[in-house]
Amino acid sequence: MTKKSNQSRLYVPEPPFRPGDTPDYSHIAVPANHSPRRPDPLCEDHETVEHATSLIRVMRFNGEAVGDWAPDLTPDQKRKGLRDMMLTRAMDDRMFNMQRQGKMSFYMKSRGEEAVSVAHAMALRKDDMTFPTYRQQGILINRGAPIKEMMCQCLSNAGDRLQGKSIPVLYSFRDFGFFSVSGNLGTQMIQAVGWGMAEAYKNSDGIASAFTGEGATAEGDFHYALNFASTYRAPVILNVVNNQWAISSFQGIAAGEGETFAARGCGFGLATLRVDGNDFLAVYAATKWATERARKGGGATLIEHFTYRKEGHSTSDDPTKYRPENEPEVWPFGDPVERLKTHLIYINEWDEERHDAQAEECKVEIRNIYKEAEKMGSLSSATNVNDFTMFEQVYEELPGHLQSQVEAFKEEL
Amino acid sequence: MARMNMIEAIRDALDVKMTEDSDVLVFGEDVGYFGGVFRATAGLQEKHGLHRCFDTPISEGGIVGIAIGMASNGLRPVAEIQFADYIYPGYDQIASEAARLRYRSNGEFSAPLTIRTPVGGGIYGGTTHSQSPEALFTHIAGLKTVIPSNPYDAKGMLITAIEDNDPVLFLEPKRLYNGPFYGDPHTPSVSWAKHELGEVPEGHYTVPFESVRKLSEGPDLTILAYGTMVWVAEAAAKDAGVKADILDLRSLLPLDIDAISTSVKKTGRCLILHEATRTSGFGAELSAQVAEACFFSLEAPIVRVTGWDTPYPHAQEWAYFPGPKRVMNGIRKVMGQA
Numbered sequence A: 001m002t003k004k005s006n007q008s009r010l011y012v013p014e015p016p017f018r019p020g021d022t023p024d025y026s027h028i029a030v031p032a033n034h035s036p037r038r039p040d041p042l043c044e045d046h047e048t049v050e051h052a053t054s055l056i057r058v059m060r061f062n063g064e065a066v067g068d069w070a071p072d073l074t075p076d077q078k079r080k081g082l083r084d085m086m087l088t089r090a091m092d093d094r095m096f097n098m099q100r101q102g103k104m105s106f107y108m109k110s111r112g113e114e115a116v117s118v119a120h121a122m123a124l125r126k127d128d129m130t131f132p133t134y135r136q137q138g139i140l141i142n143r144g145a146p147i148k149e150m151m152c153q154c155l156s157n158a159g160d161r162l163q164g165k166s167i168p169v170l171y172s173f174r175d176f177g178f179f180s181v182s183g184n185l186g187t188q189m190i191q192a193v194g195w196g197m198a199e200a201y202k203n204s205d206g207i208a209s210a211f212t213g214e215g216a217t218a219e220g221d222f223h224y225a226l227n228f229a230s231t232y233r234a235p236v237i238l239n240v241v242n243n244q245w246a247i248s249s250f251q252g253i254a255a256g257e258g259e260t261f262a263a264r265g266c267g268f269g270l271a272t273l274r275v276d277g278n279d280f281l282a283v284y285a286a287t288k289w290a291t292e293r294a295r296k297g298g299g300a301t302l303i304e305h306f307t308y309r310k311e312g313h314s315t316s317d318d319p320t321k322y323r324p325e326n327e328p329e330v331w332p333f334g335d336p337v338e339r340l341k342t343h344l345i346y347i348n349e350w351d352e353e354r355h356d357a358q359a360e361e362c363k364v365e366i367r368n369i370y371k372e373a374e375k376m377g378s379l380s381s382a383t384n385v386n387d388f389t390m391f392e393q394v395y396e397e398l399p400g401h402l403q404s405q406v407e408a409f410k411e412e413l
Numbered sequence B: 001m002a003r004m005n006m007i008e009a010i011r012d013a014l015d016v017k018m019t020e021d022s023d024v025l026v027f028g029e030d031v032g033y034f035g036g037v038f039r040a041t042a043g044l045q046e047k048h049g050l051h052r053c054f055d056t057p058i059s060e061g062g063i064v065g066i067a068i069g070m071a072s073n074g075l076r077p078v079a080e081i082q083f084a085d086y087i088y089p090g091y092d093q094i095a096s097e098a099a100r101l102r103y104r105s106n107g108e109f110s111a112p113l114t115i116r117t118p119v120g121g122g123i124y125g126g127t128t129h130s131q132s133p134e135a136l137f138t139h140i141a142g143l144k145t146v147i148p149s150n151p152y153d154a155k156g157m158l159i160t161a162i163e164d165n166d167p168v169l170f171l172e173p174k175r176l177y178n179g180p181f182y183g184d185p186h187t188p189s190v191s192w193a194k195h196e197l198g199e200v201p202e203g204h205y206t207v208p209f210e211s212v213r214k215l216s217e218g219p220d221l222t223i224l225a226y227g228t229m230v231w232v233a234e235a236a237a238k239d240a241g242v243k244a245d246i247l248d249l250r251s252l253l254p255l256d257i258d259a260i261s262t263s264v265k266k267t268g269r270c271l272i273l274h275e276a277t278r279t280s281g282f283g284a285e286l287s288a289q290v291a292e293a294c295f296f297s298l299e300a301p302i303v304r305v306t307g308w309d310t311p312y313p314h315a316q317e318w319a320y321f322p323g324p325k326r327v328m329n330g331i332r333k334v335m336g337q338a
Helices: A045-053 A075-100 A114-123 A137-142 A147-155 A187-201 A220-231 A251-255 A280-295 A336-346 A352-374 A387-391 A400-412 B006-020 B044-048 B060-072 B088-098 B134-138 B151-163 B229-240 B257-267 B282-297 B324-334
Strands: A129-131 A208-213 A236-242 A271-276 A301-306 B024-028 B053-055 B076-080 B114-119 B144-146 B168-173 B213-216 B221-225 B244-248 B251-253 B270-277 B303-307
Touching: A045 A271, A075 A114, A075 A137, A075 A147, A075 A280, A075 A336, A075 A352, A114 A137, A114 A236, A114 A280, A114 A336, A129 A187, A137 A147, A147 A352, A187 A208, A187 A220, A187 A236, A187 B060, A187 B088, A220 A236, A220 B060, A220 B088, A236 A280, A271 A280, A280 A301, A280 A336, A387 A400, A400 B257, B006 B024, B006 B044, B006 B076, B006 B151, B024 B060, B044 B053, B060 B076, B060 B088, B076 B151, B114 B151, B134 B144, B134 B251, B134 B270, B134 B282, B144 B151, B151 B168, B213 B229, B221 B229, B221 B257, B221 B324, B229 B244, B229 B270, B229 B324, B244 B257, B257 B282, B270 B282, B270 B324, B282 B303, B303 B324
Parallel strands: A129 A208, A208 A236, A236 A301, A271 A301, B024 B053, B024 B076, B076 B114, B114 B168, B144 B168, B221 B244, B221 B270, B270 B303
Antiparallel strands: B144 B251, B213 B244
16 A cells, blocks of 8 residues: 655554545455465464465455355355345445434444454354444344344334443344443453353353454453463454444554554464455355364464445444545445355356345335334434333342432432 | 451352352462462362462453453353552453443343452552552442451452352452551551451351441441451540441442441441542542431531542551541541540
């Protein structure tokens, strides 16, 4: 990437393109057939050093799957993955629009990153606990969590299982292996290591899989997680979703421009993989490799999912204020939905008509579920959440001082 | 019954829980083979196994972080932070995560973990081995903060903490590990072996948090204290010739405000003691709550006796410590004699 000259004596990294620039990524070569070979999942950690600095890819842009990482997935499984990604995208679009209409306070889309969550979830066992960020809703979609309940959580209405306690998208679905999402970034990486240590202690072969964006790898918690995962050979997967942008800060701010995020794992003695996050098959293959390593006692793997955040960070920021408006379109790794679709068509298991019909079907399905969800309340009408529930679940039992405050609150009514 | 000092009582509580519940794990810096810098975990690794009592990297945020993951996955971790002065790297995991997990998931996940950590001065530990940061934790909704003052309570309260389904910060006044400390470092130290609260029942028993312990009963004034200051209060009241209700709070959050206000309404005078710095210390909360509940029964302004608003100095340790003279002055003030 071209580096801008820096007039300041104190070096501060800047992204290659800002609003008004014409983004040009033509110099990035992304050949799928140059992927590093797939080592045995129980290999020595140093045998993955090469994988930390290159990029695992399976699909060529013409849709052909190549190399020894190409996973053994049936066409049905691939179609299921495609549909999950499309359903996730349809839900994101709907919820984003409804936020704009004032139905909820906030929303966060995952457009462009659907393969990271859906393919990853597909490679895990359903009882493996994930510690997601707010951009892995695709895990819930893949695991069949009730979409209406997800929507009700965003609407903070009477159908919200969290009874309005958390902001939209910070879901908690224990039954679907989806740990309560924290709004404090990076904190859950080390908790996932503890979860995995508990699995090992209980002689279970369950594993944990934790996510952070590349931005929050700068938090200490990320380094705690890598260190403890290495020390105790914890059965975990530590995922860095490098979507290039942390709100308005490009990835060079989080870590400098010298090395990949995956390479951080090498110094801790972890297996490390760097994967094209827009390549559904590559994400699946890398995750599968890491699950096998963890389940067989080989310890943790750090995976960097190299992808691109196609939308703003949330409904609260306008990405055209800090990056060129067309950068998402010219990003050289394409779109995860389009790329899996191209692959399915290439292997004669899909076509444009079916694809268009499925897109419409997802849209309608989401619209219908949303209508049902909104009947239970929204910010623009009434949320129908009982205010008194705010005193509950602070502790298991209501302590004396909170009982007094419940009484005091009654006087306000 | 057995004679134990406070370290032995804490170790015994851990041993009892590790023996009866395989979900209980103990870990922290140097706690494994070596048994902890204060010896609280000595012998536990040998008895219960490497995987149940083990060393961690020097990483308090990591220690609390794995404890949260383990606790939410069904275990009962007991983490040791070597000195409370080192707890701050773990503060975010305690305040933002452990204490909030139940709430933000509406009860779907919780973090029933215990964090043990030594607090207070009296061992020439200077700025980094003497702090009493309790007020930084009593401000956190979702966390319980408790502090025993003797071996009997230490064992019973630690078992309560481990069995509690919410996260508990268990503060150990390190000056009391070997015996009660009455505030004068120049008199020979006393051992718990000669004190009735060094009599510790064998096996399992609990001491509930929200239950102040009354050391003495008297009509003159109420003294609220916890940790080391409980014993300083007892000695100072004796020297001052006053008959006081001395209340050992045991738990700061939740707080047994009913017992406190009953006593203050009876005596009409309230002296609050703590070793921590004064401004925004837990004494401020106690003072406010007593004033709100007992204002019309008060015969004198509430008085706080605390450490100064400085870091804990090294050579000037006993000039910082709220010792017998400062407490006596406080008693005179609240009794209207100063």
